[in-house]
Amino acid sequence: VSDVHVRLSVGGESYALPVENVLEVAELGDLATVPGAGGAVLGVCNLRGQVLPVFDLARVFGIAGATVPARLLVAEHDGRRVGLAIEDVTDVGTLPAVEEATDSEFLVGAALDDGHLVGVVDVGRVFAALEREARP
Amino acid sequence: VSTGHDSQFIDIFRDEANERLDTFVETVLALESGTADAGAIDSLFRDAHTIKGGAGMLGLDEVRALAHGVEDVLANVRELGTFPLELAEPLLRAADALRAQVAGTGGAALDVLDALAEGQASLEQHEPSLVDMVGSPRGPSERRAIRVPAEKIDRLLDLVGETVLHRRRLEHVLGGGRDEHDESVSDELDHGERLLDDLKDAAIEMRTLPLSSIAGKLPRAVRDIAAELGKDVELTLVGAETELDRVILESLSEPLVHLLRNAVAHGIESPKQRKKAGKPKQGSVVLSAKQRGALVAITVADDGQGVPPDVLSDAAGASLVEVLTRPGFSTASEVTDLSGRGVGLDVVKRHVESYAGSLEVRSEPGVGTQITLLLPLTLALLDVLLVERGGQVYGVPLASVEEVVSVRDTLSLQGRPALELRGNSIPLADLADLLGATAPPLAEGSPAVIVAGQRKIAVVCDRLLGEEEVLVKSLGPLLANVGGYLGATILGDGRIALLTDPNRLGSARRSRVEARPAGPAERLAPKVLVVEDSFTVRELQRSILEAAGYRVVTARDGKDGLDKLGREEDVALILTDVEMPELDGFQLTESVRANPATASLPIVIVTSLASDDDRRRGIEVGADAYMSKRSFDQQALLETVERLIGR
Numbered sequence: 001v002s003d004v005h006v007r008l009s010v011g012g013e014s015y016a017l018p019v020e021n022v023l024e025v026a027e028l029g030d031l032a033t034v035p036g037a038g039g040a041v042l043g044v045c046n047l048r049g050q051v052l053p054v055f056d057l058a059r060v061f062g063i064a065g066a067t068v069p070a071r072l073l074v075a076e077h078d079g080r081r082v083g084l085a086i087e088d089v090t091d092v093g094t095l096p097a098v099e100e101a102t103d104s105e106f107l108v109g110a111a112l113d114d115g116h117l118v119g120v121v122d123v124g125r126v127f128a129a130l131e132r133e134a135r136p
Numbered sequence: 137v138s139t140g141h142d143s144q145f146i147d148i149f150r151d152e153a154n155e156r157l158d159t160f161v162e163t164v165l166a167l168e169s170g171t172a173d174a175g176a177i178d179s180l181f182r183d184a185h186t187i188k189g190g191a192g193m194l195g196l197d198e199v200r201a202l203a204h205g206v207e208d209v210l211a212n213v214r215e216l217g218t219f220p221l222e223l224a225e226p227l228l229r230a231a232d233a234l235r236a237q238v239a240g241t242g243g244a245a246l247d248v249l250d251a252l253a254e255g256q257a258s259l260e261q262h263e264p265s266l267v268d269m270v271g272s273p274r275g276p277s278e279r280r281a282i283r284v285p286a287e288k289i290d291r292l293l294d295l296v297g298e299t300v301l302h303r304r305r306l307e308h309v310l311g312g313g314r315d316e317h318d319e320s321v322s323d324e325l326d327h328g329e330r331l332l333d334d335l336k337d338a339a340i341e342m343r344t345l346p347l348s349s350i351a352g353k354l355p356r357a358v359r360d361i362a363a364e365l366g367k368d369v370e371l372t373l374v375g376a377e378t379e380l381d382r383v384i385l386e387s388l389s390e391p392l393v394h395l396l397r398n399a400v401a402h403g404i405e406s407p408k409q410r411k412k413a414g415k416p417k418q419g420s421v422v423l424s425a426k427q428r429g430a431l432v433a434i435t436v437a438d439d440g441q442g443v444p445p446d447v448l449s450d451a452a453g454a455s456l457v458e459v460l461t462r463p464g465f466s467t468a469s470e471v472t473d474l475s476g477r478g479v480g481l482d483v484v485k486r487h488v489e490s491y492a493g494s495l496e497v498r499s500e501p502g503v504g505t506q507i508t509l510l511l512p513l514t515l516a517l518l519d520v521l522l523v524e525r526g527g528q529v530y531g532v533p534l535a536s537v538e539e540v541v542s543v544r545d546t547l548s549l550q551g552r553p554a555l556e557l558r559g560n561s562i563p564l565a566d567l568a569d570l571l572g573a574t575a576p577p578l579a580e581g582s583p584a585v586i587v588a589g590q591r592k593i594a595v596v597c598d599r600l601l602g603e604e605e606v607l608v609k610s611l612g613p614l615l616a617n618v619g620g621y622l623g624a625t626i627l628g629d630g631r632i633a634l635l636t637d638p639n640r641l642g643s644a645r646r647s648r649v650e651a652r653p654a655g656p657a658e659r660l661a662p663k664v665l666v667v668e669d670s671f672t673v674r675e676l677q678r679s680i681l682e683a684a685g686y687r688v689v690t691a692r693d694g695k696d697g698l699d700k701l702g703r704e705e706d707v708a709l710i711l712t713d714v715e716m717p718e719l720d721g722f723q724l725t726e727s728v729r730a731n732p733a734t735a736s737l738p739i740v741i742v743t744s745l746a747s748d749d750d751r752r753r754g755i756e757v758g759a760d761a762y763m764s765k766r767s768f769d770q771q772a773l774l775e776t777v778e779r780l781i782g783r
Contacts, residue, residue, distance in 0.1 A: 032528055032632035034611070035573035035619045044611065044624060044632050049298035051609045051624045051632060078731075080613050126732040134614045136572070136703060
């Protein structure tokens with residue numbers, strides 16, 4: 001496991017995901033909504049012939065979303081693949097050590113980078129939350 | 137174990153044990169002739185183990201003891217890694233003795249146990265004359281078959297689908313009207329299209345097998361059941377070469393045996409009755425398979441007494457299927473030891489519906505009964521009617537579309553909109569409301585699709601886009617719990633269409649939920665996931681739990697259990713066996729514990745492995761309770777479940 005992380009902005013805040021969980025980043029294109037699914041499910045999209053569920057990451061994190069997601073981050077964990085709608089990817093690289101503890105269930109902790117707080121995402125927990133959020 | 141459950145399950149156990157013994161004997165013979173595959177010993181072990189487990193739960197001590205002896209020997213062989221030829225004889229004798237015991241005509245078979253013990257002893261000083269059974273390429277019947285995981289074939293299908301789309305784009309780029317180009321271009325495009333069609337068919341064919349691949353043992357099973365009941369019945373197979381999706385086919389063996397048993401036990405009359413009715417002495421049961429469009433119809437037809445007339449008149453508007461699948465329904469006026477009806481037609485119906493299929497029943501008093509399972513030919517392709525609502529495209533399986541009408545005047549029946557169609561009133565609903573989507577109001581004269589799922593309903597949409605054969609794709613594990621869809625497909629323009637489940641559309645689940653005034657949520661009974669590879673044990677546990685008021689979901693092995701756990705919303709407890717193919721109970725427990733979403737789910741391991749080591753392993757992997765099948769006690773099971781669920 002490397003300590004290289006993909007840095008992204010979600011709901012105006014900064015987060016980081018381990019690079020090995022990130023498959024690709026693309027434009028957030030057309031989605032088919034899935035009526036009956038939970039509110040965090042934006043829909044499904046066609047990723048080169050595969051049907052990919054897309055979640056609103058800001059909503060999963062509970063950030064009152066003032067911003068509109070424009071990019072799609074394809075994440076994988078435990079053989080399961082999802083699209084996460086985010087504002088943008090800001091950087092890929094090593095992260096300063098995690099110093100700040102947080103009480104968020106989705107974060108391993110937070111790192112202080114150049115005076116900014118970066119939430120380091122616990123991918124397993126986020127996927128478990130997605131599973132809950134998928135239902136109405 | 138209560139005797140009430142016993143009588144119901146002993147017949148099922150008998151069938152299952154006989155089926156297991158058939159494969160057991162085949163496998164021993166294959167080992168002896170050197171044509172067995174690498175999994176042969178494991179397969180033998182599992183057969184013995186399953187018989188032992190079922191016998192233990194039903195209190196058949198002699199069967200249990202002998203199966204246990206066989207299992208012990210095989211455990212040693214498994215360690216040895218090779219199969220000593222002199223063991224074939226005692227194992228075959230043990231199989232015969234087990235068969236007799238299961239039929240109730242055999243005793244303790246001490247001599248067979250002795251022979252096994254002797255074989256066991258000889259194992260220890262064994263060296264030469266071993267047959268190397270691991271992937272043995274001996275013998276003339278070397279088959280060039282490979283096993284491919286279904287996902288790989290699905291991926292291949294995905295890529296074929298993508299290539300089709302790519303071709304359409306290419307055609308578009310070359311400029312809509314092909315005739316503008318010279319003939320060679322359009323020839324090449326036509327050639328490509330034919331190749332792609334062939335490629336798609338070839339890929340789909342890999343997912344199908346003929347019915348004959350599971351039907352071989354059925355004539356024998358029917359003869360045995362008939363003999364036991366003093367009846368004379370012949371089974372005829374028609375259309376056994378009909379192909380069907382492998383996944384569906386592999387799950388059909390048990391339901392088919394049930395239907396056949398019902399036909400023999402409840403359909404066909406005794407020879408005396410038949411003579412009185414002027415029928416030939418020998419009853420006839422026909423198992424036939426036939427393709428009906430994108431569906432395969434598998435029918436079990438008997439020339440017996442049919443469903444009693446009073447049952448037909450009792451139906452009072454409900455269809456015969458509905459009457460016969462009420463839980464616990466039985467048409468037998470006298471209880472025979474083969475009338476295991478508690479797990480009858482309702483189980484078969486549920487099974488068929490889980491593959492988006494349906495059940496048809498026809499019966500005529502005195503003439504016979506016909507039960508038809510309608511199943512999709514393949515799980516990969518579906519003929520759908522594409523419709524649009526609120527700017528989105530949905531597919532409705534063509535098999536359940538009766539007709540399409542245009543909505544002019546709607547009526548109201550009991551405050552609900554309805555449509556008058558040739559004298560019948562059919563409930564009418566907006567597709568958006570049924571699915572829970574938001575969409576602008578419908579225009580006057582919008583088309584309504586008459587969908588016949590579990591109930592008939594007129595589904596109104598904005599417009600129809602036409603019929604298409606589509607490649608069905610799963611919505612993936614995360615969306616698997618969102619009910620109402622069979623999957624999704626990717627359309628020619630790259631858009632995604634959701635494929636609606638016609639049975640769920642008819643039940644109008646969502647709109648009713650929304651209409652209900654907000655109040656305290658109904659307390660549903662806790663749901664238990666039963667993971668067990670033996671049909672007997674699985675259904676016995678289901679019946680015990682259901683009788684105690686629990687909702688029950690079942691899975692055939694650990695892998696299936698994990699799938700079900702991902703799909704079912706509110707599993708409150710897992711009850712699992714240990715020895716299972718694919719993923720065993722310990723591995724299942726580990727996986728459940730490793731997933732944060734299910735890490736705290738109570739798990740009860742029920743097994744006939746009862747050594748201290750196993751017990752320790754069960755606790756180590758995180759099971760909450762460990763129960764032995766040997767001392768299986770219904771009350772103890774219920775108490776444990778209740779304690780862990782905290783009801």
